[in-house]
Amino acid sequence: MLRQVGRGALQHSIQRKFLRVHATPCFVRLYSIPTPSTNTSSNPKAPLPLPPQKKPKIDLRPGPIKPKPPSAHAPGAAKIPPSIPTQAPHATTEHKAASPAEEVKKDLQDAEQHGILIPPPADANWIKRTLHQAIQLFKFYYRGVKLIFSRRKDIAIINSRIKAGGPPLTRAEYRLIHTQKDDINKVIPFLIIALLLEEVIPLIAIYAPFMLPSTCILPSQRERIEAKRSEKAATFSAQYYQTYRDLKLAENPSGFLPLSSLHLDSAPTAICGLLGLSTIGIDYLRIRRIRRHLEFITRDDQLLLQSKNTLSPQELSDALRERGMLNHGLQPKDLQSRLSWWLDAVKNFSTIPSDDALARRLSLVISHC
Known part of the structure; x- marks a missing residue:
């Protein structure tokens, strides 16, 4: 019996030493390996789920609608001949007619270049320039009207020469007499307009040139x-x-x-x-x-x-x-x-x-x- 008790005590001491040895703390490094989740399906053979796709962007703003070319069978569709090219949008501005103010300015500049009108001083402002041009035009019209009345003497000499049996009438003299008759009919209305509204005369040369005498027209006009x-x-x-x-x-x-x-x-x-x-x-x-x-x-x-x-x-x-x-x-x-x-x-x-x-x-x- 003592022998059994001694044997049990020996085993008990051995177990206590074993526990003391293995009770020391130790650190273990763990590595986690990601595995696909299988919670989505109860079937173990189900395929793995695909990664989520990006949703397409939706533009709520309507884009410009491009007009479709008119059909040849559509009612009211304009038929453009293929042989006639369409005019470019900028072509109309290139050949745009000049305004009356631009034409009057061009007439005055051309007369100044030909020496008919004296140009204004280079340092003149707008008021002095306008006054200078008005005075020059008045002088030009005065000389033109004076020439009409002075030609009457020359025409009287031509008529008296023909009546006296002198040299026959030439073509230049005949056209001068014809022009003088037209100028005499125009000079009275022209004088009234020149005295009342002198600045309107350049516009008359644009819109009603038949009212001007031949001696009161600028070269460009x-x-x-x-x-x-x-x-x-x-x-x-x-x-x-x-x-x-x-x-x-x-x-x-x-x-x-x-x-x-x-x-x-x-x-x-x-x-x-x-x-x-x-x-x-x-x-x-x-x-x-x-x-x-x-x-x-x-x-x-x-x-x-x-x-x-x-x-x-x-x-x-x-x-x-x-x-x-x-x-x-x-x-x-x-x-x-x-x-x-x-x-x-x-x-x-x-x-x-x-x-x-x-x-x-x-x-x-x-x-x-």
């Missing part, structure tokens, strides 16, 4: 007036094409168009526009202007056939424009050829302004339309 007359003739030639065809049907087989045919609808307006005459008023006044102009042309043709002087390019251009023939961009040789054709066609009717002579020239006016 004269060029613009002639350009507008040519443009007006070209416009009327295209606009009243049917009217000219109707007049050609009323023409005699021998090449005469009687003045009675001008009573057709819109015929007086069409002829006045082609000859560069004023279209203001009723048909009676238009027909009267046409008759007076044809009488002037008849006498001018007679003097051209008698004269052996060569005309300058400007004189050729003016002669063709007075006869209703477009001559823009033609060379002097072509201008002379057209004038020779006209003179050959009227040389048998160049004595006095008879009705047959006027009818022949009226037929030639519309022959090239």
